[in-house]
Amino acid sequence: MTNSPSVAPSVQESPQLLVHILDAETWAAAQAAGSYAAASLETEGFIHLSQPKQVVWAANQFYKGQTGLMLLCIDPTKLSAELRYDEVPGHGTFPHLYGAMNLEAVTQVLPFGLDGDGGFVLPKELQR
Numbered sequence: 001m002t003n004s005p006s007v008a009p010s011v012q013e014s015p016q017l018l019v020h021i022l023d024a025e026t027w028a029a030a031q032a033a034g035s036y037a038a039a040s041l042e043t044e045g046f047i048h049l050s051q052p053k054q055v056v057w058a059a060n061q062f063y064k065g066q067t068g069l070m071l072l073c074i075d076p077t078k079l080s081a082e083l084r085y086d087e088v089p090g091h092g093t094f095p096h097l098y099g100a101m102n103l104e105a106v107t108q109v110l111p112f113g114l115d116g117d118g119g120f121v122l123p124k125e126l127q128r
Contacts, residue, residue, distance in 0.1 A: 018049045018074040018095050019126070021059055021112060027070060036072075036101040046084075046096035049074065052126040054094060059112065059120040069112040071123065078105035 022030075022038070030036035038047045050058050055071065063069060076083055081099025088094050110123045 017052060017107075017126075018076050019052055019055050020047065020049050020072040020074060020101075021055065021063060021069055022072065023066075023068055024070060027072070027109065030101075030103065035103060041100065046098045047101060049083075049095040049097055051095065052122065052128070054092070055126075056120050056122050057091075058094075063120070065114075065118045067114065069120075071110045071112045071126070072101075072106050073108040073110060073126070074101070074105050075107050076105070078102070080105075 020038075022036075026038075027036075036047075041047050048058070059069070076095070079097060080102045081097050084096050084098060085093045086096050108125070110125055112123065113121050115121050
């Protein structure tokens with residue numbers, strides 16, 4: 001069942017691609033299970049996603065200095081769970097997935113590297 005976004009971004013913000021941060025072990029477990037349910041789905045009710053322009057900020061806030069992370073590149077039109085764009089006070093609107101992620105929506109998996117100061121760098125494939 002495909003749900004349309006309950007709160008759509010403006011035309012100027014309409015993403016062609018969304019991303020999600022995770023580690024290789026978690027991704028391998030999701031592939032074995034056939035779907036992905038981040039811990040935040042149980043604790044907060046949704047899976048955190050970002051637009052490419054938002055992901056470096058989010059990673060530096062919540063994953064600073066961690067290594068071995070990757071980005072799932074997600075086609076939002078292929079998601080089967082409900083996708084909403086929620087206001088994060090003081091930080092703008094972020095996409096959240098209100099259900100498990102079907103793996104058919106993942107179009108690419110990229111390494112998420114650090115710069116010399118330990119901050120994250122957007123992979124060149126996502127730079128525009």
